[in-house]
Amino acid sequence: MSPILTGLVTIAIAVAGCAGYFYASNWVLDRVIFPPGTDDRGRNIARANLVRPWLFILPAMLFLSVYLIYPVVGSFWRSLFNRSGVEFVGLGNYTEMFAEEGFRVALFNNILWVIFVPAAATFFGLLVAQLTDRLRWGNLAKSMIFMPMAISFVGASLIWKFVYANDPDIGIINALRDFVGLEPVDVLQVAFWNNFFIMFIMVWMQTGFAMVILSAALRGIPEETIEAAIIDGANPFQIFFKIKVPQITGTILVVWTTITILVLKVFDIVYAMTGGNFDTEILPSYMMDYMFRDDGRATAVAFVIMVIVTPVMVWNIVQARREMR
Amino acid sequence: MDNIAGQKSGLSIVTNISVVALVLIWLIPTVGLLISSFRTDDQITQSGWWRSAFAVSQAYRVSPPEEGARQEGDRWVLEGNLFDASEDDEVTGSGQVTGFGLTSRAPGAAEPGRTYARYEVAIMDEGELDDTNLEIAHPAGEEPSFPATDEDGNEIVLDPAPIFDRAVTVQENGDFRYEDAEEIDRAPTIYITAPQPPDFTLNNYEQILTSDNMDQAFINTLTVAIPATVIPIVVAAFAAYALAWMDFAARGFFIAMVVGLLVVPLQIALVPLLTLHQRVGIGQSFLGVWLAHTAFGMPLAIYLLRNYMIGLPRDIIECAKVDGATDFQIFTKIVLPLSFPALASFAIFQFLWTWNDLLVAKVFLPSQSDSWVMTVKIADDLLGSRGGDWGILAAAAFVSIAVPLAVFFAMQKYLVRGLLAGSVK
Numbered sequence: 001m002s003p004i005l006t007g008l009v010t011i012a013i014a015v016a017g018c019a020g021y022f023y024a025s026n027w028v029l030d031r032v033i034f035p036p037g038t039d040d041r042g043r044n045i046a047r048a049n050l051v052r053p054w055l056f057i058l059p060a061m062l063f064l065s066v067y068l069i070y071p072v073v074g075s076f077w078r079s080l081f082n083r084s085g086v087e088f089v090g091l092g093n094y095t096e097m098f099a100e101e102g103f104r105v106a107l108f109n110n111i112l113w114v115i116f117v118p119a120a121a122t123f124f125g126l127l128v129a130q131l132t133d134r135l136r137w138g139n140l141a142k143s144m145i146f147m148p149m150a151i152s153f154v155g156a157s158l159i160w161k162f163v164y165a166n167d168p169d170i171g172i173i174n175a176l177r178d179f180v181g182l183e184p185v186d187v188l189q190v191a192f193w194n195n196f197f198i199m200f201i202m203v204w205m206q207t208g209f210a211m212v213i214l215s216a217a218l219r220g221i222p223e224e225t226i227e228a229a230i231i232d233g234a235n236p237f238q239i240f241f242k243i244k245v246p247q248i249t250g251t252i253l254v255v256w257t258t259i260t261i262l263v264l265k266v267f268d269i270v271y272a273m274t275g276g277n278f279d280t281e282i283l284p285s286y287m288m289d290y291m292f293r294d295d296g297r298a299t300a301v302a303f304v305i306m307v308i309v310t311p312v313m314v315w316n317i318v319q320a321r322r323e324m325r
Numbered sequence: 326m327d328n329i330a331g332q333k334s335g336l337s338i339v340t341n342i343s344v345v346a347l348v349l350i351w352l353i354p355t356v357g358l359l360i361s362s363f364r365t366d367d368q369i370t371q372s373g374w375w376r377s378a379f380a381v382s383q384a385y386r387v388s389p390p391e392e393g394a395r396q397e398g399d400r401w402v403l404e405g406n407l408f409d410a411s412e413d414d415e416v417t418g419s420g421q422v423t424g425f426g427l428t429s430r431a432p433g434a435a436e437p438g439r440t441y442a443r444y445e446v447a448i449m450d451e452g453e454l455d456d457t458n459l460e461i462a463h464p465a466g467e468e469p470s471f472p473a474t475d476e477d478g479n480e481i482v483l484d485p486a487p488i489f490d491r492a493v494t495v496q497e498n499g500d501f502r503y504e505d506a507e508e509i510d511r512a513p514t515i516y517i518t519a520p521q522p523p524d525f526t527l528n529n530y531e532q533i534l535t536s537d538n539m540d541q542a543f544i545n546t547l548t549v550a551i552p553a554t555v556i557p558i559v560v561a562a563f564a565a566y567a568l569a570w571m572d573f574a575a576r577g578f579f580i581a582m583v584v585g586l587l588v589v590p591l592q593i594a595l596v597p598l599l600t601l602h603q604r605v606g607i608g609q610s611f612l613g614v615w616l617a618h619t620a621f622g623m624p625l626a627i628y629l630l631r632n633y634m635i636g637l638p639r640d641i642i643e644c645a646k647v648d649g650a651t652d653f654q655i656f657t658k659i660v661l662p663l664s665f666p667a668l669a670s671f672a673i674f675q676f677l678w679t680w681n682d683l684l685v686a687k688v689f690l691p692s693q694s695d696s697w698v699m700t701v702k703i704a705d706d707l708l709g710s711r712g713g714d715w716g717i718l719a720a721a722a723f724v725s726i727a728v729p730l731a732v733f734f735a736m737q738k739y740l741v742r743g744l745l746a747g748s749v750k
Contacts, residue, residue, distance in 0.1 A: 060564035067620030074597030150733035152681030300591040
């Protein structure tokens with residue numbers, strides 16, 4: 001059977017199975033376990049309503065526990081064992097890893113990524129959001145800047161590989177250098193700065209996201225505050241920096257952290273651009289080097305990423321709980 | 326809106342210009358690759374895509390037959406027309422010479438109407454006298470004037486005098502006169518450059534879809550993406566309803582858990598889950614990818630849908646409850662249809678994410694080439710084996726980008742709405 005047919009059958013089975021599960025479990029709950037037709041009908045309905053939420057969330061929670069909660073523990077446990085998974089080495093994978101030059105390069109580059117990408121994407125996003133706010137063709141412009149969001153990281157890497165190509169008749173960067181009389185360079189091999197050329201791909205992709213969120217936030221600012229500032233004689237820059245930005249700091253922070261988290265997950269760009277060569281490795285791509293080869297080391301890297309993400313996770317939970325109250 | 330107080334028209338011009346500049350920077354890379362996907366490899370290496378609307382100068386090698394060569398003084402001469410002599414249709418078709426030469430290194434060294442000659446000259450190379458071939462262009466019918474040094478910077482000695490080897494004169498219409506110091510008994514080789522009109526083809530697309538197995542990869546991607554989009558919606562919708570409208574003790578805990586899991590990096594799940602899949606017999610398979618994508622999309626799905634559902638009017642749901650509807654009925658008959666925008670938002674996210682994913686596909690799908698999805702195909706195969714073949718690479722990229730771009734432009738409204746609801750506030 002061709003995979004696509006299997007896929008369609010799977011959809012049918014899965015959807016029917018889910019619907020069937022929910023319908024059947026509700027039926028069993030209402031009719032079999034707590035039948036309403038008996039003497040203590042009211043108590044039975046109340047009891048059924050105590051159980052029902054659990055029926056509703058059970059499949060989702062199963063997925064979450066098996067595929068997201070168990071692996072956190074599982075990865076940590078696995079990282080305590082050696083390559084073959086037989087010998088317990090304690091924190092050996094971690095000490096070995098931290099002593100390695102390659103890991104430190106990846107960690108350093110990842111710190112660069114975490115600083116530069118969210119900052120640049122948020123900056124460009126805010127810039128575009130503000131500039132297009134009153135523009136007649138603003139929506140079209142936003143649409144164009146939002147577009148890279150739909151492209152895969154691999155596709156985006158290819159697009160930019162073409163821009164960075166060494167041949168001045170192919171790569172537009174080197175064509176410009178050629179135009180002003182400079183020798184062509186392979187920007188992906190320029191030590192240190194190559195990281196920024198790769199990072200810019202991520203900025204290119206994430207600016208649209210920042211722009212959409214910040215644009216909505218700018219629109220949500222109460223008009224009166226701006227009008228008051230205009231009457232008081234504030235110039236457009238003062239209005240932007242002193243009236244608008246302070247009112248959307250919360251949203252800027254959200255955009256910033258969301259992109260930061262994404263940066264810690266994406267290995268595709270480095271993988272497709274340089275394969276981690278020329279000192280461009282970051283943690284996610286470093287991990288993929290060891291995936292399938294040394295699971296002990298790979299899980300250790302994954303756990304380091306997890307630890308880096310944890311503060312954001314805690315902060316999110318605290319925020320969510322505060323909101324619910 | 327330009328006359329609002331505090332808004333100066335000068336500023337408005339600057340704003341317009343900056344936005345145009347930003348949009349251009351954002352668009353140019355994609356446009357460049359798109360244009361290149363319709364060009365042949367020859368054209369891509371000959372001229373940048375930004376000049377693709379103009380003719381490119383292409384070099385050709387022509388060997389006119391030696392018949393008709395005659396002796397004039399101490400030289401042998403061959404005359405004729407290069408376009409008549411060429412068998413290459415492209416050369417014959419262009420009909421105009423823009424440059425010519427004697428070596429493939431410099432195929433367009435001389436302008437039409439001039440003479441390009443090769444002499445054997447004596448040079449001083451690190452203090453020693455040496456011989457070398459020197460090619461030189463000069464007006465037809467005149468003697469060449471030799472430069473002081475050759476291209477390596479060695480001094481050219483004019484005593485002994487340079488020895489004539491061969492020369493060729495080519496007119497713009499292809500008429501040529503070839504002179505040689507020795508008898509012409511083989512067809513001489515002349516290089517010319519001629520303009521080739523811009524040419525856009527679908528050959529790259531045809532090639533990757535027929536012989537490079539991109540069609541198989543496309544189907545695999547589709548096979549991964551569709552179930553991985555549909556299944557999580559069904560599972561998450563029920564959970565989101567429970568977390569939004571049903572009262573139970575652990576609700577707050579579960580909501581916090583979902584919010585926390587939103588940021589868990591995928592990397593952490595790879596090794597334990599692959600091991601688990603192998604132990605229960607799923608192994609590396611499509612089923613494994615569907616399950617993984619379903620689970621990885623679950624936190625966002627629950628979060629988005631719950632946020633939307635909780636905003637539905639309380640009256641409707643309470644009225645239904647008073648009328649005796651069960652939770653199951655309320656969910657399927659009222660909440661689900663009303664939540665369509667949120668379902669659409671999530672569906673787009675999940676579809677784009679699963680379609681574009683490389684990591685999960687690499688880890689959870691078999692590594693044989695017949696189950697590669699497009700991202701794996703491009704990253705692991707084409708970028709390596711067809712590294713410099715930009716036409717093919719560009720076409721492959723656009724085959725993989727086309728569907729998400731179509732979805733993006735058709736459903737942008739829902740995507741924006743989903744983004745706004747999904748960012749933790």
